[in-house]
Amino acid sequence: MKKFLLILVFLFILIDFNFLFTNKVITGGDLTYVYSSMFYNRPLWPMAWNFFDLNGLGGFAPPLQAINTAYAIPTYVFGILLNLSWTNIERFSLLIPLLILTVASSFILFKKLFNTAFSFLASIIFVSNTYFLMLVGGGQVFIGLSYALSPLVLYSFIKCQEISIKRSVLFGILLSAQLLLDIRVAYITLVATGLYWLVTAIEKKKVRYFIKSMVYMFIIPGFTTFLLHAFWLLPTVIYHQNPLTQLGTAYTSTGAVQYFSFAKFENTISLLHPNWPENIFGKVYFMRPEFLLLPIFAYGSLLFAAKIKDSRLKTYVIYFALLGLVGAFLAKGANDPFGGIYLWMFDHVPGFVMFRDSTKWYTLVAISYSVLIPFTVWKVYEWLKTDLRFKMYDLKFLTRNKVFNIQNLFVFIVICYLLFLIRPALLGQLTGTFKPTTIPPEYNKLGQFLSTQSSFSRTLWVPTTQRFGYYTDLHPEISGQDLFNSYNEQALVKKLAVSEKLLQEASVKYVIVPFDSEGEIFLNDRKYDNVLYQKTVADVAKIKYLKEVYGFGRIAVFEVPTPKGHFYLNDQSSTINFQFISPVEYKLSIQNARKGDRLVFAESFDKNWELTIEHFSVGSSEFDQRFNSFLLPDGGSYSATVYYTPQKYVDIGLVVSGVSLLTVLGYLIFVYRDKLRLKK
Amino acid sequence: MKIQDIIFVIIFIIIALKRDSKISTLAGILCLLLSIPLFAFWVFFTAQHLVYYAAAFFLLSIILLYNDK
Numbered sequence: 001m002k003k004f005l006l007i008l009v010f011l012f013i014l015i016d017f018n019f020l021f022t023n024k025v026i027t028g029g030d031l032t033y034v035y036s037s038m039f040y041n042r043p044l045w046p047m048a049w050n051f052f053d054l055n056g057l058g059g060f061a062p063p064l065q066a067i068n069t070a071y072a073i074p075t076y077v078f079g080i081l082l083n084l085s086w087t088n089i090e091r092f093s094l095l096i097p098l099l100i101l102t103v104a105s106s107f108i109l110f111k112k113l114f115n116t117a118f119s120f121l122a123s124i125i126f127v128s129n130t131y132f133l134m135l136v137g138g139g140q141v142f143i144g145l146s147y148a149l150s151p152l153v154l155y156s157f158i159k160c161q162e163i164s165i166k167r168s169v170l171f172g173i174l175l176s177a178q179l180l181l182d183i184r185v186a187y188i189t190l191v192a193t194g195l196y197w198l199v200t201a202i203e204k205k206k207v208r209y210f211i212k213s214m215v216y217m218f219i220i221p222g223f224t225t226f227l228l229h230a231f232w233l234l235p236t237v238i239y240h241q242n243p244l245t246q247l248g249t250a251y252t253s254t255g256a257v258q259y260f261s262f263a264k265f266e267n268t269i270s271l272l273h274p275n276w277p278e279n280i281f282g283k284v285y286f287m288r289p290e291f292l293l294l295p296i297f298a299y300g301s302l303l304f305a306a307k308i309k310d311s312r313l314k315t316y317v318i319y320f321a322l323l324g325l326v327g328a329f330l331a332k333g334a335n336d337p338f339g340g341i342y343l344w345m346f347d348h349v350p351g352f353v354m355f356r357d358s359t360k361w362y363t364l365v366a367i368s369y370s371v372l373i374p375f376t377v378w379k380v381y382e383w384l385k386t387d388l389r390f391k392m393y394d395l396k397f398l399t400r401n402k403v404f405n406i407q408n409l410f411v412f413i414v415i416c417y418l419l420f421l422i423r424p425a426l427l428g429q430l431t432g433t434f435k436p437t438t439i440p441p442e443y444n445k446l447g448q449f450l451s452t453q454s455s456f457s458r459t460l461w462v463p464t465t466q467r468f469g470y471y472t473d474l475h476p477e478i479s480g481q482d483l484f485n486s487y488n489e490q491a492l493v494k495k496l497a498v499s500e501k502l503l504q505e506a507s508v509k510y511v512i513v514p515f516d517s518e519g520e521i522f523l524n525d526r527k528y529d530n531v532l533y534q535k536t537v538a539d540v541a542k543i544k545y546l547k548e549v550y551g552f553g554r555i556a557v558f559e560v561p562t563p564k565g566h567f568y569l570n571d572q573s574s575t576i577n578f579q580f581i582s583p584v585e586y587k588l589s590i591q592n593a594r595k596g597d598r599l600v601f602a603e604s605f606d607k608n609w610e611l612t613i614e615h616f617s618v619g620s621s622e623f624d625q626r627f628n629s630f631l632l633p634d635g636g637s638y639s640a641t642v643y644y645t646p647q648k649y650v651d652i653g654l655v656v657s658g659v660s661l662l663t664v665l666g667y668l669i670f671v672y673r674d675k676l677r678l679k680k
Numbered sequence: 681m682k683i684q685d686i687i688f689v690i691i692f693i694i695i696a697l698k699r700d701s702k703i704s705t706l707a708g709i710l711c712l713l714l715s716i717p718l719f720a721f722w723v724f725f726t727a728q729h730l731v732y733y734a735a736a737f738f739l740l741s742i743i744l745l746y747n748d749k
Contacts, residue, residue, distance in 0.1 A: 199746070203746075203749060264728070265732065265735070266719070266727070266728055266731045269731060269734075269735060286719075286722065287719045287724075287727070288719075289715070289717070289719040289720045290716075292712050292713075292715060292716050292719070292731075295734070296709050296712050296713070299705060299709065299734075299738045299741075300705070300709060302705040302738065302741045302742065302745065303702055303706070305701070305745050306701055306702060306745060306748070311749065314745070314749060315749070317745075318742055318745050318746050321738065321741075321742050322739075322742050325735055325738060325739055325742070328735070329735075336732075
């Protein structure tokens, strides 16, 4: 029976995720293509300045350093050390581990809590629900990995009730791993753990337990997590820079929350993603009533809960039922009922500002239902197994046969029902990463062309970047929509026509109108419009200061005359020689400067950039409301260093993180070695 | 407040006073079952409210079970 169930889980994955077994490029949503020369874009050693943040003009990196590090590890190990191509990296280091972790994590949670053979059903529900499928289809791999870890993190927290340092440290490590992958899902898991603690603490009603549990379940793991993440937490706290504020009101206003609240309560309680199955942003559908059987199965567990004699198991059912309701309530965002509560929380609860998109709270519903539904099925299975009830219907032969009996029929029907719900996945109707593709040859050609250019310059993509676009620290890419804050192609091109000086100052050498191979840029009523693409190319070609560069097929490339370098002296035509040491450090050789000359550094303005000449340092001042500049203290020729000072705290934090990691791993190895010796 | 809301409040209060988690759960399940055909026939307002009622009944059931522990 166990082998059969394992095969069943394997078949589910094989059918849903068959795109993994092709040799084409998997790309969609946030999962863009990475050329091999781009593997160095995210250095393994965390940098305080990220050249591709703030739309290719650079930005303060620490708040996003966790995810950058998570991205850097597989590209460094598999791409640089093992020399694998991106098509292999995304499969073997991201997508396949994602599936394995999702199945294993949910299996372990249910198995450890209830210890029945129905753990396989937990895995099926957790990996085959519409929320997870939309996550994967939308290329949100790291959110998916964090989602995959959440049952394991939650289980680890539940075990912290045993009040031992070992359990607390283990929970801290797992939480840290989840935090590395996605801060938001880690926050959601913390809400789940907080809810569990509340349910059990109120039940116990003992002050001593309250204090002890606070220490072992929150303070020790929290301290462990802080130390392990010191490399980005330390500089973030010291410099108080909130990346969401940098992104603007589109991310921090309640108006944005209301706009992004696509899921209604009937969707969330049914674990039905509002964009299922096409996954087109903003396109929602009428409620699919067949999904309403999911909450019936889930909350049907409450019918059996009263009869459970084991108090611990009863608590689990009550807790997961509450978790499901809380998740469903939050996942609907600002929609009824009581949508104002979510808006209030968005403005007042620390950390809630990260959830402009409320669908992330589906994670709680998925965890809840992956426990409750198998529990209900298990209880109904046990109830049907009792042949006494069916004697009067003369169905004894059905209950006695080992395979063909009514209880197995019930499980079979449940599985068929779950398959029916996700039939678009089985029929190959899902898009995004579920539809592998090939790279258009013109993008390979453009990438090769840019990679041969040894001097620093940027590319401006009109209207926006394309997923096969090439960019590195030597050639960052900028989205025209974000630079000009315009999401209408014609308006954007009009602004572009009068922005020659801005482009030159931003070191933009090429303006590119991409070939929209995936049909996601030039849209009219959510469908690709070739006329819009052709018109954009024609309008850009009319701009007088741009000169078309031919030879890139369906990609239109235009050259900007005399772009400035990465460093230049304002009011002078001379160039500065500089050497790139790292994204946070440059060595400069300044020739024939005059005292009071303004040295411009074409990265987005940040006062923490510092120019040092021997023992003299000067901080950056804003140039043209966008870039950095330094007033030179002396005339003549000399060397200088430009350095981003928050890097000091990243380096200190990294030492703290490294030592902490070795310490906690060493401690756990020591503790478990001791345990194994005792068993022998 | 519509008539279905008033009926819901009355039933909710009765079940809360009875303190029976099983009846509360069954009431919630019934609300969901009733909402299925309404959603199928695009009678959205009542269907949505039935889902809200179901959630309220499930929450009541959870509270009653928790108090009984």
